[in-house]
Each structure stands twice: as C-alpha cells, then as structure tokens.
Amino acid sequence: xxxxxxxxxxxxxxxxxxxxxxxxxxxxxxxxxxxxxxxxxxxxxxxxxxxxxxxxxxxxxxxxxxxxxxxxxxxxxxxxxxxxxxxxxxxxxxxxxxxxxxxxxxxxxxxxxxxxxxxxxxxxxxxxxxxxxxxxxxxxxxxxxxxxxxxxxxxxxxxxxxxxxxxxxxxxxxxxxxxxxxxxxxxxxxxxxxxxxxxxxxxxxxxxxxxxxxxxxxxxxxxxxxxxxxxxxxxxxxxxxxxxxxxxxxxxxxxxxxxxxxxxxxxxxxxxxxxxxxxxxxxxxxxxxxxxxxxxxxxxxxxxxxxxxxxxxxxxxxxxxxxxxxxxxxxxxxxxxxxxxxxxxxxxxxxxxxxxxxxxxxxxxxxxxxxxxxxxxxxxxxxxxxxxxxxxxxxxxxxxxxxxxxxxxxxxxxxxxxxxxxxxxxxxxxxxxxxxxxxxxxxxxxxxxxxxxxxxxxxxxxxxxxxxxxxxxxxxxxxxxxxxxxxxxxxxxx
Amino acid sequence: xxxxxxxxxxxxxxxxxxxxxxxxxxxxxxxxxxxxxxxxxxxxxxxxxxxxxxxxxxxxxxxxxxxxxxxxxxxxxxxxxxxxxxxxxxxxxxxxxxxxxxxxxxxxxxxx
Numbered sequence: 008x009x010x011x012x013x014x015x016x017x018x019x020x021x022x023x024x025x026x027x028x029x030x031x032x033x034x035x036x037x038x039x040x041x042x043x044x045x046x047x048x049x050x051x052x053x054x055x056x057x058x059x060x061x062x063x064x065x066x067x068x069x070x071x072x073x074x075x076x077x078x079x080x081x082x083x084x085x086x087x088x089x090x091x092x093x094x095x096x097x098x099x100x101x102x103x104x105x106x107x108x109x110x111x112x113x114x115x116x117x118x119x120x121x122x123x124x125x126x127x128x129x130x131x132x133x134x135x136x137x138x139x140x141x142x143x144x145x146x147x148x149x150x151x152x153x154x155x156x157x158x159x160x161x162x163x164x165x166x167x168x169x170x171x172x173x174x175x176x177x178x179x180x181x182x183x184x185x186x187x188x189x190x191x192x193x194x195x196x197x198x199x200x201x202x203x204x205x206x207x208x209x210x211x212x213x214x215x216x217x218x219x220x221x222x223x224x225x226x227x228x229x230x231x232x233x234x235x236x237x238x239x240x241x242x243x244x245x246x247x248x249x250x251x252x253x254x255x256x257x258x259x260x261x262x263x264x265x266x267x268x269x270x271x272x273x274x275x276x277x278x279x280x281x282x283x284x285x286x287x288x289x290x291x292x293x294x295x296x297x298x299x300x301x302x303x304x305x306x307x308x309x310x311x312x313x314x315x316x317x318x319x320x321x322x323x324x325x326x327x328x329x330x331x332x333x334x335x336x337x338x339x340x341x342x343x344x345x346x347x348x349x350x351x352x353x354x355x356x357x358x359x360x361x362x363x364x365x366x367x368x369x370x371x372x373x374x375x376x377x378x379x380x381x382x383x384x385x386x387x388x389x390x391x392x393x394x395x396x397x398x399x400x401x402x403x404x405x406x407x408x409x410x411x412x413x414x415x416x417x418x419x420x421x422x423x424x425x426x427x428x429x430x431x432x433x434x435x436x437x438x439x440x441x442x443x444x445x446x447x448x449x450x451x452x453x454x455x456x457x458x459x460x461x462x463x464x465x466x467x468x469x470x471x472x473x474x475x476x477x478x479x480x481x482x483x484x485x486x487x488x489x490x491x492x493x494x495x496x497x498x499x500x501x
Numbered sequence: 502x503x504x505x506x507x508x509x510x511x512x513x514x515x516x517x518x519x520x521x522x523x524x525x526x527x528x529x530x531x532x533x534x535x536x537x538x539x540x541x542x543x544x545x546x547x548x549x550x551x552x553x554x555x556x557x558x559x560x561x562x563x564x565x566x567x568x569x570x571x572x573x574x575x576x577x578x579x580x581x582x583x584x585x586x587x588x589x590x591x592x593x594x595x596x597x598x599x600x601x602x603x604x605x606x607x608x609x610x611x612x613x
Contacts, residue, residue: 175533
C-alpha cells in the first residue's frame with residue numbers, strides 16, 4: 008500500500024476543481040496549472056525510481072484488498088507514460104498561454120486540460136477494467152469540451168462525429184466488460200489473468216477479447232481511424248497537440264495491457280489480427296498523408312501511421328519489440344506534440360492551412376524552419392534523434408519473430424512519413440519568399456519557446472536513450488511476463 | 502427470466518441501431534440513449550438476477566445477490582446521462598450555427 012501512487016491523478020483533479028473557482032484570475036490559473044503539472048511530473052519521476060527498488064507499487068482504495076476493491080497499480084510501463092504525459096502537457100500549456108486567447112482561458116480551459124490529464128493518468132494507473140472505462144470517460148468528456156470550446160462551425164461539425172463515435176465505442180467497452188464479468192466473474196486485471204489462465208482462453212473468451220480489440224482500435228485509431236483526421240484538425244493548436252500526443256496513446260496503452268496481461272493465450276488469432284490491422288492502418292495512413300494538401304490533415308494522418316507502427320510491436324510480442332515500443336511511445340508523445348505545435352504555428356503565421364499557399368517561410372522564420380526539419384528527421388528515425396532507437400528495436404523484434412511482412416511495411420511507412428513531411432518542408436519553407444518583411448506576422452516568443460523545448464527533448468531522448476534504458480527494460484520485462492504483475496497485485500504487501 | 506431480459510436487450514439494441522443509422526442528429530442521440538439502456542440491462546443480467554437477499558452486512562441470509570453489477574450500472578448510468586446531456590447541447594448549438602440537423606449536410610472537410 009503506497010498512497011503516492013494516486014498522486015498523478017489526484018493533483019490535476021484537485022487543481023482543476025480549484026481553478027473553476029478562480030475563473031477571473033487568469034494569471035493565477037496559468038501559474039497553478041503549470042505548477043500542478045510540474046508537481047505531477049516530479050511525483051511520477053519519484054514513483055518511477057521507487058519502482059526500481061521496491062518493485063511494482065499498488066494502492067487498495069479504502070483498504071479493500073484486491074481482487075475485491077479498486078486498485079491503482081504503478082509499474083515502469085505506466086509510470087514512464089505518466090511522466091512523459093506530464094512533461095508534454097507542461098510544454099503544451101506554455102504554448103497555450105500565448106495562443107489560446109482570453110475567451111478560452113475565461114471559459115475554464117485550464118480546468119479541462121487538467122481534467123483531461125486526470126483521465127489520461129488514471130487510465131495509465133488503474134488495475135481494474137471498469138475503472139479503466141471510467142477514466143476513459145473522464146478523459147473523453149474533458150476532450151469533448153476542449154474540442155468544442157470556442158464553438159467555431161468546423162469545431163461543432165467535427166466534434167459531433169467525434170462524440171458519437173466515442174459514445175459508440177464506450178458502449179462496446181461496457182458490452183465487453185459485461186460479457187467478461189458474466190464469463191469469469193471478476194474485473195480486476197490481474198485476477199482476470201489468473202482466472203483465464205485457469206479455465207483456458209476458449210472461443211468465447213477470445214471473442215470477448217476481439218470486442219476489446221474493437222473498442223481500443225476505435226479509441227486509438229487502429230484501422231478504425233476514419234474519425235481521427237477530421238477531429239484532430241478542428242480544435243485550437245494547443246488542444247490538437249494534446250490530443251495528438253496523448254489520446255491515441257491511452258488506447259494503445261490499454262491494448263498493450265489487455266493483450267499482454269489478459270488475452271495472451273491465443274496469439275495466433277488476436278495478435279495476428281492486430282498485425283493485419285496494423286498493416287492496413289499504416290498503408291491507409293501513408294496514402295492519407297501524401298494525398299492531402301491541408302497541413303493539419305497531413306499531420307493527423309501521421310498520427311495514424313504511428314499507431315500502426317507501435318502496434319507492430321504488440322503483434323510480434325517479443326521482449327526486444329516491447330522495449331522498442333516503449334521507447335517509441337515516449338518519443339512519439341514528444342514528437343507529435345512538437346509536430347502539431349509547429350503546424351499550428353505555421354497556420355497562425357500564414358493564416359492558411361493550404362500547402363500551396365505557403366512558400367519560402369525559411370527566410371521569414373529561419374529558426375522555425377530548422378526546428379521543423381529536426382522534427383521531420385526525428386519522425387523518420389534518423390540516428391541521433393529519439394525515433395531511431397525505437398524503430399531499431401521494433402525492427403529487431405520483428406526479425407526475431409520472423410514477421411518480415413510487418414517489418415517491411417513498418418519501414419516503408421517510415422519512408423512515407425519522411426516524404427509527406429519533407430513535402431511540407433520543401434513547399435512551405437523553401438521556394439520563393441512570398442511574405443515581405445513588412446507583412447510578416449511576428450513570431451511570438453511564447454510560441455517558439457515550447458517548440459524549442461520539445462526539440463531539445465527529442466534530441467536529449469535520442470542521445471540519452473541509455474539513461475532511461477533501465478526503466479524501459481523493466482517495463483518490457485513486466486509486459487513479457489504477466490506473472491510479475493499478477494504477483495505484485497494479488498500477493499504483494501505494498 | 503434471464504433469457505427474457507436478454508431478448509429485451511436484443512430488441513433495445515435493434516431499435517437503437519435503427520435510430521443510429523438515420524441521418525437526423527436527434528434520432529442518433531436518442532439511439533445512443535437507448536443503446537446505453539440496453540447495455541445496462543445486459544450488465545445486470547450478466548451478474549445474475551435476484552437469487553438471494555439484499556447485500557447488506559448484518560442481514561442473515563442464506564445467500565446474497567452480487568452487488569458489483571449494480572455499482573457498475575450506477576456509474577455507467579451517470580456517465581451516459583452526462584454524455585447524452587452534452588450531446589443534446591452540442592446538437593442544439595450545431596443546429597443554431599448550421600441550420601440543419603441532417604448529417605449528410607454536415608459531412609466533409611472544409612476546402613476539400
């Protein structure tokens with residue numbers, strides 16, 4: 008029992024509620040939200056260190072021992088994601104300070120960002136399937152508000168689709184939970200794993216597993232990504248960056264948990280399906296990324312490609328591939344936030360999202376241009392930057408498992424990522440300068456600084472991959488051996 | 502009794518799917534509400550219908566009903582209530598801005 012585990016969820020929640028009461032004081036709201044996210048980051052780092060010495064931590068709410076009560080479980084995998092979430096959110100908040108505008112800030116913008124983080128962190132930490140559903144809903148409700156806040160026509164139109172799709176996928180989630188409870192009579196993930204291992208994963212349980220696959224595919228945009236490009240293009244830049252960096256990752260995390268801990272007995276059915284879905288996702292995402300001329304669409308389709316790539320790691324399920332995916336998840340949270348911020352800044356500066364209406368920005372804003380170039384290189388996986396190690400390890404895992412088709416598609420999709428983004432770079436930053444020095448919209452320091460911070464983060468993560476290697480290896484070991492997790496939840500005395 | 506309720510769940514899902522597949526936004530929202538009722542009923546059936554006494558400490562009975570599904574349903578009802586309320590407001594705002602609740606008229610991405 009360790010109370011600190013609940014902190015990454017409680018801190019943003021309480022601060023978010025507090026901010027509702029100090030609505031007129033925008034300065035104070037900004038400071039408090041940043042401080043609370045900073046505190047979350049520090050606590051997460053502390054928990055991450057604690058896990059290395061004390062093993063997986065858990066908290067039983069109200070003293071009800073698992074499997075009867077609700078538990079929060081912190082292992083290296085979830086804490087790495089919680090920590091990255093906090094860091095990325097803090098940086099995106101910095102961007103929001105100078106970009107979202109007073110109207111948003113007055114309408115509880117920071118509260119809802121914090122509620123979003125509450126849901127995200129809760130989903131990462133929970134050890135109970137129903138609680139996972141609740142945390143998903145907390146996150147989604149906050150995201151519904153954030154996507155509609157401002158009420159421009161495109162936001163309203165796109166958010167209707169987003170909300171309806173998510174209502175439907177939440178329905179599937181409840182359906183799967185109901186069936187699972189009717190079949191094995193428990194919802195604690197560790198206990199589920201034990202019971203399913205006892206009775207064997209028959210056809211009925213595999214079907215329930217596939218319903219879970221549908222749910223998380225809808226949430227993360229694996230194969231069922233049709234809603235994603237539209238909804239991620241609609242909200243203000245800072246919100247889009249949070250969505251692109253965090254929301255799909257929560258779906259991916261849930262998929263990893265469920266298919267490494269609970270439904271791992273029939274990989275020939277479930278994991279093959281995941282592999283096939285990942286392939287189609289990568290192909291579809293690649294086509295989308297090169298087909299459009301609206302940079303928001305291109306960037307959103309890049310999210311889709313990445314989802315496919317990360318799920319390749321789950322489809323092959325070797326320890327090396329898991330290490331790769333953990334690296335890649337962390338990298339992708341940082342780099343997608345950077346990419347969305349850069350795209351949003353370009354739209355702010357040129358007042359258009361059309362690629363053919365931008366040209367020669369590098370002369371006007373050289374620093375922004377080279378930052379974009381770094382982001383492109385990191386996404387493509389060029390060595391000193393953060394994408395490289397993840398791609399390398401996922402590739403190595405795929406070779407070990409003999410999944411050569413997956414390997415080939417995964418790396419060809421990287422070429423498409425590179426092409427689609429270099430197209431933006433060539434068209435928007437190179438070429439004839441069409442904005443004269445007099446018409447130049449000044450680039451706010453408050454917009455550039457967060458981008459620089461994220462750029463520095465991707466370089467640090469690339470060069471300092473060794474420093475987090477110990478955590479990543481621990482995370483992959485736990486994913487590979489469900490017994491460690493089960494032991495910690497059901498028998499550990501923490 | 503369980504079979505009967507399961508059939509009822511099936512009927513509700515049928516109705517909801519029919520509503521969801523229509524083009525009018527209000528019908529879709531009603532469909533999602535009916536859909537959530539269906540799954541709440543299903544949750545209750547999955548826990549087993551009343552077989553024992555009320556699950557209270559201190560009562561002496563041979564057996565108690567499973568309390569967990571009821572806790573789950575209660576949570577799920579609250580969530581679906583909030584989401585439906587939000588959806589209704591959103592639909593109203595969208596109607597005011599676009600003067601239509603036909604999803605066909607709301608499709609597409611600007612400048613495409």
